[in-house]
Amino acid sequence: xxxxxxxxxxxxxxxxxxxxxxxxxxxxxxxxxxxxxxxxxxxxxxxxxxxxxxxxxxxxxxxxxxxxxxxxxxxxxxxxxxxxxxxxxxxxxxxxxxxxxxxxxxxxxxxxxxxxxxxxxxxxxxxxxxxxxxxxxxxxxxxxxxxxxxxxxxxxxxxxxxxxx
Numbered sequence: 001x002x003x004x005x006x007x008x009x010x011x012x013x014x015x016x017x018x019x020x021x022x023x024x025x026x027x028x029x030x031x032x033x034x035x036x037x038x039x040x041x042x043x044x045x046x047x048x049x050x051x052x053x054x055x056x057x058x059x060x061x062x063x064x065x066x067x068x069x070x071x072x073x074x075x076x077x078x079x080x081x082x083x084x085x086x087x088x089x090x091x092x093x094x095x096x097x098x099x100x101x102x103x104x105x106x107x108x109x110x111x112x113x114x115x116x117x118x119x120x121x122x123x124x125x126x127x128x129x130x131x132x133x134x135x136x137x138x139x140x141x142x143x144x145x146x147x148x149x150x151x152x153x154x155x156x157x158x159x160x161x162x163x164x165x
Contacts, residue, residue: 009069009130012142013047014149017163019142021116022080023154026089033094035101035122038077042130043069046145049138067132072142076125079142086146087154098122114159 012019026032045068053068074082077093084090096104105117124130146153 009067009132010042010044011047011050012044012145015158015163016047017158017160019044019083019146020153020156020158023083023087023089024157025154026080026084026087026091027154029091031092031094032080032084033096033101033104034077034080035096035098035117036126037095038080038093039075040126040128040130041073041075042079042125043073043132043136044079044142045070045138046140046142049140053137066137067134068138069132069134069136070138070140070142071136073131074142082143083146083154086143087150089154098126112157112159114157114161116160 010018022032049070050068053066057064057066080093081090102117102119102122109116
């Protein structure tokens with residue numbers, strides 16, 4: 001019996017929520033609050049690259065466990081800086097105690113009628129669970145995708161609740 005387990009980290013693409021909403025916040029607010037110091041790492045994966053990896057895994061006969069990671073490894077701070085730079089909305093990044101950042105996100109959630117950030121997401125980010133020691137299996141760089149989509153990303157808020165419930 002063959003099986004494949006693919007563990008993606010942070011996904012980005014046309015209908016992505018995280019990258020889009022970071023851009024949305026950068027376009028609308030004078031600063032961006034980082035939970036903690038922003039030094040925790042992640043390796044974003046383009047959703048189309050992940051789809052190709054799934055197709056490859058389906059055709060294998062052996063048992064595999066792959067970390068689906070992209071070619072980039074950023075700190076959260078570096079990723080937010082990159083997004084701001086590419087979309088033309090560089091903002092000061094302010095380090096906030098994680099619970100204060102969560103409270104700020106929960107307050108904003110009331111206005112957008114969504115859940116912007118959960119305690120589990122903050123804990124996951126800050127625990128460096130979104131990187132891998134495996135070599136990258138996906139090829140699309142976040143910067144390249146952002147440049148192609150800079151006029152669209154972050155123009156509208158992407159609601160997690162509307163998309164999934």
